Amino acid sequence: MRRIAIIGCGGSGKTTVGRQLAALIGAPVTHLDAVYYDAGWNPLAAEEFAALQEKLVARPQWVIDGNYASTLHIRLAHADTVIFIDIPPLVCLWGILQRRLRYHGGQHAAHGVYDRIHWGFIRYVLGYRRRMRPEIRALIEEHAPRARVITLTSRRAARRFLAGLPEAT
Template sequence: MIWHKPDGTNISREEFDKQLDSIISRDSWIIDGNYQRTLETRIKACDTVFLFDLPTEICIEGALSRIGKKREDMPWFENELDPEFRQWIESFRANQLPEVYRLLEKYKNNREIVVFRTREQADKFIEKLV
């Protein structure tokens, strides 16, 4: 977890970039999250991308299901779905997903790209690994 501070605020972009550079310079790493501003940097540095291209309704349900639960990526408990975050989810498909696919197309050589359109597809992928 590098973006969120325990008090619910975020680190600066400069500090985020510094920590990101440290992470992607390692031999192996996993980064979960969109962080669109640094997406190209991460795609260029990785060997595998897993994209969850799930329907908006499923993403909203997932966000709602996490309310009130302890999470490793957020050091506080959410009591409700933040309206701004809900709007971000609802507009993601139109506003951000096309850029994600553009970057995946641009960097598709020499890396594995796996797109899951359902949670069941992800579950089956993991079952094959075990």
């Protein structure tokens, strides 16, 4: 595992898994939310965001967490490992609530946390498995046919996965 794409619903634990995994394997980690939005919640232009990801995946080792289905093909084409965190929506909402309380809302780039909760986001989380999961799986199949795909279906499974990895030397 040298080039790892982490995908999952908001609140699924992508940032936490990414940070811990990067530390274990000694790779740089990029939280796409932290580079996509500026301090005023303005997103990067689509072309700039794609170009940034092209630079990130050109590195020999990386962990990148984030969905962004419009540019997912860039990460998938270069990943040797794809981690899909596919946990129930209510667990994701609970994770979002815990994150909100822990960080008191707002943006925390140092932690890769960009917390902007609104009804559209809540609907997105609740419908993620029904709407996004099929699209994500199709993109993985199309753009990462040789990558190892690891699906984690609970927080416990994520902890077990991380605990089973050797530390970087």
